Amino acid sequence: xxxxxxxxxxxxxxxxxxxxxxxxxxxxxxxxxxxxxxxxxxxxxxxxxxxxxxxxxxxxxxxxxxxxxxxxxxxxxxxxxxxxxxxxxxxxxxxxxxxxxxxxxxxxxxxxxxxxxxxxxxxxxxxxxxxxxxxxxxxxxxxxxxxxxxxxxxxxxxxxxxxxxxxxxxxxxxxxxxxxxxxxxxxxxxxxxxxxxxxxxxxxxxxxxxxxxxxxxxxxxxxxxxxxxxxxxxxxxxxxxxxxxxxxxxxxxxxxxxxxxxxxxxxxxxxxxxxxxxxxxxxxxxxxxxxxxxxxxxxxxxxxxxxxxxxxxxxxxxxxxxxxxxxxxxxxxxxxxxxxxxxxxxxxxxxxxxxxxxxxxxxxxxxxxxxxxxxxxxxxxxxxxxxxxxxxxxxxxxxxxxxxxxxxxxxxxxxxxxxxxxxxxxxxxxxxxxx
Numbered sequence: 001x002x003x004x005x006x007x008x009x010x011x012x013x014x015x016x017x018x019x020x021x022x023x024x025x026x027x028x029x030x031x032x033x034x035x036x037x038x039x040x041x042x043x044x045x046x047x048x049x050x051x052x053x054x055x056x057x058x059x060x061x062x063x064x065x066x067x068x069x070x071x072x073x074x075x076x077x078x079x080x081x082x083x084x085x086x087x088x089x090x091x092x093x094x095x096x097x098x099x100x101x102x103x104x105x106x107x108x109x110x111x112x113x114x115x116x117x118x119x120x121x122x123x124x125x126x127x128x129x130x131x132x133x134x135x136x137x138x139x140x141x142x143x144x145x146x147x148x149x150x151x152x153x154x155x156x157x158x159x160x161x162x163x164x165x166x167x168x169x170x171x172x173x174x175x176x177x178x179x180x181x182x183x184x185x186x187x188x189x190x191x192x193x194x195x196x197x198x199x200x201x202x203x204x205x206x207x208x209x210x211x212x213x214x215x216x217x218x219x220x221x222x223x224x225x226x227x228x229x230x231x232x233x234x235x236x237x238x239x240x241x242x243x244x245x246x247x248x249x250x251x252x253x254x255x256x257x258x259x260x261x262x263x264x265x266x267x268x269x270x271x272x273x274x275x276x277x278x279x280x281x282x283x284x285x286x287x288x289x290x291x292x293x294x295x296x297x298x299x300x301x302x303x304x305x306x307x308x309x310x311x312x313x314x315x316x317x318x319x320x321x322x323x324x325x326x327x328x329x330x331x332x333x334x335x336x337x338x339x340x341x342x343x344x345x346x347x348x349x350x351x352x353x354x355x356x357x358x359x360x361x362x363x364x365x366x367x368x369x370x371x372x373x374x375x376x377x378x379x380x381x382x383x384x385x386x387x388x389x390x391x392x393x394x395x396x397x398x399x400x401x402x403x404x405x406x407x408x409x410x411x412x413x414x415x416x417x418x419x420x421x422x423x424x425x426x427x428x429x430x431x432x433x434x435x
Contacts (some may be wrong), residue, residue: 001052001407002061002342002387004105004149006035007394009065011042015080018071020107021117022397025165032400039394040415045088051408051417052391053095056430060097061341061387062088063105063149066130073109074126082137089141100387101138102146102204103131103188104181106154106165113166118154118177121264124184131188132195139196146279146341147188150206151181151234163398171256179262182237186270203238204279204341207231208296209325210288218290225250225293226286239333240272277384278329279341282322282369284315302403304348311365312346313403319368326376326383337384343369344389346396346403349420357409357420366426370433388426392417 006022012035026034041048052060066073068081085101092099104127108117112126135145148154155178157164160171168174189201210226212219228247236244243259251257286299298314306312326338344366349359366388377383393406401412407423410416 001055001057001059001391002389003041003391003394004063004102004107005065005068006038006063006105006107007390007396008039008041008392010036010038010040012036014042015068015084016071016078017065017081018067018073018078019110020065020067021110021113021165022107024110024113025167028167030165030167031398032402033395035395037415039392039410042084044415045084045091047417048391049088049091049095049097051419052092052097054427055407055423056427058096058098059100059144059385059387060092061100061102061146063102063107064134065107066104067107067109069134070109070130071111073112074129077133082134085134085138089138093141098144099138099142100144100146101134101142102149103127103134104147104154104184105149106158108166117166118180119159119168119173121180124180124187127184128187128191132191135192135195135199139192139199143196143198143200144277145192145196145199145201146204147185147192147201148181149204149341150281151178151185151203152206152230154178154181171251172258175251175257176262178233179267182234182271183267185238186273189273189275200276202275202277202279202337202339204281205234205238206281206342207235207325209285209321209328211285213287213289216290219288222290222293223288226288229294230296235329235333237268237271238275238278239335240268242268275335277337277339278333278335279339280326280329281342281389282325282340283313283343283345284311285318285321286316302399312348317345317365317368319365319372322369323372323376323379326373326381327379330376330381335382337382339385339387340373340383341385341387342389343386344405346405348402348404351409351418355418357418359420359422362407362420362422363425366422367429370429 089099155174159168159177160174162169192199192201208230210223212223228244232244299316300314302314347361351357390405392408393404393410396403409418
């Protein structure tokens with residue numbers, strides 16, 4: 001089961017917490033809802049931990065808000081903020097649930113953004129320091145660590161398309177941000193292992209497997225470019241191959257990339273620091289046609305009541321794509337371990353007159369994707385974990401509360417939690433798989 005700090009915690013100014021780029025993004029009118037109250041997880045921690053225990057999961061992926069620990073991104077540790085994650089980890093361990101913290105799920109301290117953010121070279125060492133601070137405090141109880149979540153989203157949606165914080169629209173800024181996210185990841189791996197001798201560390205990489213939209217050779221070529229832009233740009237350097245040469249040439253020809261300025265001596269070796277697992281966030285596959293090589297738009301318009309075969313995010317439901325991509329990653333890169341760090345579906349089924357949420361579409365989605373993971377393991381892929389996104393309905397970034405991925409319904413007026421039918425199904429599925 002997986003969540004992120006900004007999406008569920010609320011309490012955006014409680015106990016010394018600093019401002020993040022997403023707080024500022026909302027203040028600038030770029031999101032429909034602000035960070036408060038979200039799900040008020042910060043004040044309802046024990047209740048939510050009890051729900052996790054009742055669900056029966058043996059691992060919980062959550063993220064740590066950099067601004068709770070280091071309100072300005074650097075400097076003195078905020079004891080109250082780090083203390084919250086102490087209590088969270090203790091509560092998980094007491095309930096027999098393995099903590100899987102993510103250090104960065106997009107909520108960069110605004111103070112660091114004002115000095116350049118992920119576009120600035122300094123950020124890699126600030127992130128390294130943050131990783132060291134957190135792992136030193138929690139590492140006696142936490143073995144598994146995810147450094148960064150979805151670097152493509154942070155780099156390109158945040159710095160090229162401008163639709164996510166910090167809202168920039170510049171190719172070179174996006175490429176630099178992506179590079180620094182990867183360098184920061186490599187430095188964080190070493191920092192964590194320096195504090196936690198038995199740590200298992202890896203990134204959480206979002207993928208968008210591509211297929212040609214038709215038999216036209218131009219579409220086949222476009223899907224190769226899209227794969228390089230969306231997937232290989234991150235998977236290749238993480239596995240010691242450097243950035244894909246075909247995409248480097250494309251960017252250079254288009255005047256987008258000065259690799260000599262972006263890549264410093266030793267960077268690629270740092271990025272290729274060995275990972276103990278490769279985290280994969282998977283939601284859909286995408287047909288690619290000529291002219292859409294650098295577009296990652298939903299296949300259909302997002303919204304309620306999607307046509308059969310789609311979620312309300314507009315994403316095609318393709319469990320076979322998950323199975324195939326896990327096998328492809330295994331055959332192409334030979335990672336030591338694969339973990340599905342996110343997988344889930346948005347459907348806005350609400351409570352009926354009896355207060356029951358019958359979200360059969362989500363059950364069908366999850367059942368098919370769990371089978372896909374089992375099939376990938378049977379085909380030889382070393383898949384060692386699967387996290388559903390998400391525990392509860394929360395802030396879906398720029399889409400506010402409209403998109404609902406949770407297994408738990410959250411009443412927006414009272415914040416009361418109501419487990420959905422998918423919660424009960426998943427609880428039974430966990431018991432079945434454990435035998």
